[in-house]
Amino acid sequence: MDLWIAGISQIFTLSSLVVIVIGVAVGIVFGAIPGMSATMAVALCLPLTFSMEPVTGIALLVGLFVGGISGGLITAVLINIPGTPSSIATTFDGHPMAKRGEAGKALGIGILFSFLGSILGCLVLFFMAPTLARFALQFGTFEYFSISVFALTLVAGLSGKNLAKGLVSAFIGLLVAMIGLAPIDGYKRFTFGMSEFDGGLALLPVLLGLFAVSEVLKESETSFHSKRADIPAFNMPGFFGLTWNEFKGQIINLFRSSAIGVGVGLLPGIGAGTSNMIAYLAAKNSSKTPEKFGTGIPDGIVASEASNNAGIGAAMVPLIVLGIPGDSVTAMLLGGFLIHGIQPGPMLFQTNGNLVYAIFVALLVANVIMLCFEYFGVRVFVKILSVPKHYLLSVVMVMCVVGSYALNNRMFDVYTLVAFGVFGYVMLKFEFPFPPLILGFILGPMIEQNMRSSLMTTRGSFLPFLERPFSAIFLVMAVLYVLWIMFKSVRKRR
16 A cells, blocks of 8 residues: 555656646557557657656656557547557447447447556556466467467458458468568578568558558549548437446446457567457457447447557556566567666566556556547547548558658658558458458467477477467367357358
8 A cells, every 4th residue: 555655646746647648648649640659659759758757757658558559549430540550440340330420429439448448457457467477477489379379260250251261361461471581590581682571571561551551542443522521420429429228238348358458468479459359359259249240339349449458557567577568569668667777577566666556556547538538539539530531541641651661761661551552452352351461460470480489399399289288278279269160151051
């Protein structure tokens, strides 16, 4: 209790509260603009913390983290372009609701369950960090390989109506992930003698090309002259667009999706870009009406937004307790710790407990500020749709180019953006789904690196993958899941 009081006293000062408010506001803007992200917001603002006190500097970064992850739902709902990878699944049902005239309701649901998911993730961080960190510490290369394979099998449920097209899309994602230097031995693959390919393709240009540029190309099929997006009637009935019965009906979905976000957030390197799609799939498979997913129902928004925001607190667990960043944003936060001479790890609770609990309080305050900003600004967000599309999509295209270039300050990423925009447009024309490709691209390096590392320790034997309990459980789950999907497909045809 003394540590909580010390943390509250450090955060509830004018300087700390001001930087959290600024951080959340800037984070929401970065999260909402396609091409930007929470990672970029933290990276660009990290130098600003050099002259600050450690608590104030870390509080600013926490505000950017919370605002950046949540802000991605705005453009995901309004213009069908996820502001961040963590909001990919939000587009599946959020935008169809907006097109039906329920943009206010879709945004209200996203905002509310972003807040609730984040609070649940924070509770995990507050009360279960040491235990969960010890559990995650038991995972080695065998377990990470098995978890990644299990996650990749979930593409079967993200494949839409055609399982074959979904698997082809996932296979393409794995191939794209293999471009560059191979893990461990550094062998060059698919580089075609060009040094730009040595480092592989960055996620941001690939993501923006598939989701944003392809959307611009699709819209260009019709005349842009004086073309306006259909302005939906703004209507947020009840509590954040939900009646009490609708809210009660989403409680199980909230806890299940938050648990997925927490589980994925605890594992370093996977991140919310994967958890929101896994949670969406879990909600779809658990629903009595799975055929309604993708047509604009609250369940899909709840699953995506609760999971990605629950991962915020969970991703902080390995960072604070083990000194291992859980995702790209917490990797930036690790840099912020080190800049101020703070070494995260098991001893941090002993050597600087006041700072740890100040971070806990900052997370809670940032989430409350995020809820207020997005709720009271939701009417402004909806007005984005009143902008003629030839202006709006032009701005989107410019921001995508700027965001891709700013990632590494090189034109190669812009060329990647354009190439995947054209490729995404072709995929749209032939009705190939994007999520399996993205999931394959994200998980490909992790699968390969952990498999090769494991095989090196076992001298080429696959048997230890089945001898280690956690590894065997995830592999068996992957096989059972594929068999279940095949069984459902056969039964449906009959």
